[in-house]
Amino acid sequence: MTDLVVRVRDHVQGFLRDLRDQGLRVPVARQRTFLRAIEATGPRDAAHLYWIGAATLTTCREDLEVYSPTFERWFGQAGVLPAREEDSPAEDDVPAPGGDGAPFAAASVGGQAGLAASHSERESRPVFGPASQDDRAVLALLRRELRGAVPMVRSRRRRPGRRGPWIDVARVCRESWRNHGEIVTVRRRNRPRRQRRVLLLIDVSGSMKEHSAAYLRFAHAAVGCLDRIEVFTFGTRLTRVTGPLRAREVDLAVGSLSEIVLDAEGGTRIGPSLQEFLANARYVTMARGALVIVLSDGLERGDCEPMRAAVRRLSLLGHRLLWWTPLACDPAYRPVTRGMSAVLGSVDTLAGVRDLRTAYEQVQNLARE
Numbered sequence: 070m071t072d073l074v075v076r077v078r079d080h081v082q083g084f085l086r087d088l089r090d091q092g093l094r095v096p097v098a099r100q101r102t103f104l105r106a107i108e109a110t111g112p113r114d115a116a117h118l119y120w121i122g123a124a125t126l127t128t129c130r131e132d133l134e135v136y137s138p139t140f141e142r143w144f145g146q147a148g149v150l151p152a153r154e155e156d157s158p159a160e161d162d163v164p165a166p167g168g169d170g171a172p173f174a175a176a177s178v179g180g181q182a183g184l185a186a187s188h189s190e191r192e193s194r195p196v197f198g199p200a201s202q203d204d205r206a207v208l209a210l211l212r213r214e215l216r217g218a219v220p221m222v223r224s225r226r227r228r229p230g231r232r233g234p235w236i237d238v239a240r241v242c243r244e245s246w247r248n249h250g251e252i253v254t255v256r257r258r259n260r261p262r263r264q265r266r267v268l269l270l271i272d273v274s275g276s277m278k279e280h281s282a283a284y285l286r287f288a289h290a291a292v293g294c295l296d297r298i299e300v301f302t303f304g305t306r307l308t309r310v311t312g313p314l315r316a317r318e319v320d321l322a323v324g325s326l327s328e329i330v331l332d333a334e335g336g337t338r339i340g341p342s343l344q345e346f347l348a349n350a351r352y353v354t355m356a357r358g359a360l361v362i363v364l365s366d367g368l369e370r371g372d373c374e375p376m377r378a379a380v381r382r383l384s385l386l387g388h389r390l391l392w393w394t395p396l397a398c399d400p401a402y403r404p405v406t407r408g409m410s411a412v413l414g415s416v417d418t419l420a421g422v423r424d425l426r427t428a429y430e431q432v433q434n435l436a437r438e
Contacts, residue, residue, distance in 0.1 A: 081107075084143040088126065093135040095126055115144045128335070129275065196327060197282045199320045204286060207425040208319060211290040211432060218436035219295060219360060220388065221262045233259030265388055267291065267298040268356050270346070272365030273330055274304040274337040280395050281333065283424045284364045285323045289314045299355045303342035304332035337368060339408065340375030347382055361387040364422065366394050369408035377411040384415040393431060397421030 081104070088095050103125040112118035119140055127136050200208070229237055237256035245252050269288050273281045288300045292314040302308045308330050316322035327333075346352050361383055369376045384390040392412070396402050398421035404413050413419070422428045 080143065084139070087139050087143065088136065091135050091139055093126070093132055093139075099126055118144060197285070197320075197323050200286055200323075204283075204425055205319070207429055208286060208290045211287065211425070211429055212294040214429065214432050214436060215291055215294050216264070218432045219267055220265045222265045222358070222388075223260045224263050225260065227258040228261050230257055230259040230261065233257035235259070264296055266355065266357075266359035267295055268359045268361045268387065269298070269300045270343070270361070270363045270365070271300065271302045272304070272337070272339070272363075273302045273333040275334045276337060276366055276368055277395075278334050280364075280423055282323065283428070284422075285310075285314075285326060286319055287364075287425060287428045289319050289322050293317075299352075301346065301352075302326075302330050302333075303339065303346075304330075304334075305336045305338045305342070306332050307342045307345045308332070337370055339365060339367070339369045340373065340377075340379055343379035343383065344375055347379055353386065356383060356386045359387045360389055360391070362391045362393060364393045366396050367392070367404070367409040367412065368406060373408045373411045376408055377415075380412040381415045384417070389417045390415060391418045391420065391431075391435075392416045393420050393422035393428070395421065395423035398423045398427060 085095060085100055085103075103122060106121050106125050107118070110117075110121060112121060122140060123133060123136060127133050227233075227235055229240065235258040237258045240256040241252060241254075244254065244256070269291065271281070271284045271288060273285075277284075285302075288310070291298055292300060292311060298311070299309070300311045300314055302310055310326055310329060313325045313329060314322050316325065346356075363380075363383075380390070394409075397404075397419060402421070404410055404419060420431050420434070422431055
């Protein structure tokens with residue numbers, strides 16, 4: 070290996086290390102793609118190398134804002150940031166045919182209007198900061214309120230009870246043997262009431278980046294106080310996270326998800342993810358008769374038919390289907406995007422939830438119903 074090749078290799082490796090030091094997450098797979106692209110194309114100049122790196126090492130404008138100055142330090146000024154996308158709406162932001170386009174202008178959070186929604190799949194390990202004192206106070210309220218907010222249902226199994234329409238023949242016979250065949254007390258059986266099963270489906274895609282941590286902390290509170298609950302995340306794939314969320318400490322539980330949820334802050338494939346859930350017979354059992362809560366902005370990309378069909382089946386399987394979206398926190402919000410307009414008929418309640426406090430308000434509303 071010549072000295073020139075060694076120097077070039079060390080220079081590129083130093084550049085990649087500097088990117089990580091500046092806060093840009095660059096997985097090994099993405100670094101390998103970058104190096105293979107260099108080998109395959111043979112960069113003509115620094116500008117060409119800049120765009121090879123931008124295409125393989127970054128996934129959004131925030132990444133470019135870290136990548137560009139770092140590239141300039143190592144290779145000189147060679148490229149500029151592309152124009153922002155505010156003037157070119159994403160595919161899913163087009164109102165459904167026949168819908169009123171005007172209300173959609175207000176159907177955004179922080180002026181983004183879901184422009185970050187995409188269908189691209191990438192591997193990313195999210196980093197969730199610690200919960201604030203205010204968050205912990207609201208979580209304590211949520212744990213107290215959730216028990217009474219979840220609907221009750223009669224158990225299918227009969228249990229011994231003081232009252233009930235069925236005679237507990239086995240207990241009566243056992244007691245009569247102790248009393249020389251005399252029946253002293255008629256024992257009863259009933260079907261006791263218990264909490265209905267709860268299913269949480271949480272969108273962790275890039276367009277939900279600002280709200281994912283709050284949603285997962287809400288899920289941790291629900292897992293800690295409810296007996297029968299299942300939690301799944303979805304972005305471009307489906308991930309079951311009920312087990313990790315059983316950890317007692319909220320920061321430990323949510324932080325551990327960075328090793329499990331590998332599609333966070335990436336693309337959006339709501340329909341295929343929900344269809345993956347419904348294709349698993351065990352998961353379908355979890356949804357049957359459950360209170361299903363979907364926490365998502367509903368900004369699907371591409372064909373919305375899989376999303377419509379999956380949400381329709383979830384609605385038929387479950388007791389009720391609630392859709393909580395941060396966009397609905399704006400009073401002017403109208404569900405006129407193709408995805409939301411397609412599933413609106415299958416949703417029992419569409420409400421706005423963007424953080425723990427708005428989630429607590431919806432739990433209170435659920436308790437009053």
